Amino acid sequence: MGHREDLLEGAKRCLLEKGFVRTTAREIVKESGTNLASIGYHYGSKDALLVEAFVGLIEPMGEVFEVPPGTGSADAGDLERFRAVWANVIRTFPEFRAIWMLNLEVITQGERLAQVRELLAKAQREGRSGIAALFTGIEESELPDDVIDTEGRLYSTLLNGLMVQWLFDPDSATTADQLTEGMRRVMRRAATTA
Template sequence: MGNREDLLASAARCLQEKGYGRTTARDIASGAGVSLAAIGYHYGSKDALLVEALVQAMGEWGEVIGAALSAAADVDDPRERFVRAWDAVRDSFTTHRGLWTVQFELLGQFAHLPGLPERLAGAQKAGRLGLAALFQGRAEEEDTPDELARGIFYQSLLLGQAAQWLIDPAIAPGGEEFLRGLALVSGDVLTG
């Protein structure tokens, strides 16, 4: 690897171990075995480097969860597929705790981090469409209001599940709880 890649790998480790706010440029540079100046040369700033590391980590989590959801897609019963998919998401938090901790840490600082709002807002729509496809066990469909609505629903459940898992993994909801809640709420809303 070159200095650029070493810096990115070091920044990713720092995010996992220390979080965003406690990571210094010196931490990243020393972890990569390069000078502090290398951060500016390759990324412009520590914040830009950390944003890049976060976006990369989110992509890696997306690949992991995509594989887990693909396995659930082989289940014929849509209810069982739904339960298995949400259980797989919950289980993924164990190996990606640092990623989720950092994302929630950044919510309070969002507007003050250069480039992060734009990067995440740009990825939001694509993420929603991707989640809709993954959770339904099919290829991503064209951008339609229905697909975006499905994606918004899945994304909202995902963020809520992550937040509850971070608070206490032992009581974080899984697929069965989500399925029961969905049945109850949809019955209440649709039948009035």
């Protein structure tokens, strides 16, 4: 590995151990076996490196969320698929708790992480696109903008709320079955009042 990759891996380890706020450039350098100048040369800033490391930690989780082919239909209203995706998401909370805590840190410490927040805000559209693809069964590259900007936003909002519940108190957090039943009732009520 070169310095760029070493820095990225070192930054990932620091994020998991210390989070965004407490990770320093010197700790990343120590963890990666590189030097301070390498951060600026390869990433421009410590914050840009941390954002790339954070995204690198999150991206593989999308594969864990995926449902097996044939689970539900490609219809976004398919509740079997809805339940299966949420069940997969919920399974990640204990195993990937450190990564979910990083998400929460960005939300709660955003004012102290202005550059990090700004860089991650730009990545939100990709997140909405990825999560919409999971629930709709439509290939991400083929998702229409209106699906990303509506359904993607809905699923992202649900994900953030679920994350907070599971990090705060897993014993009382909403389950995939409860979330699906809630959605079923909302859909039924909407259909009868339309």
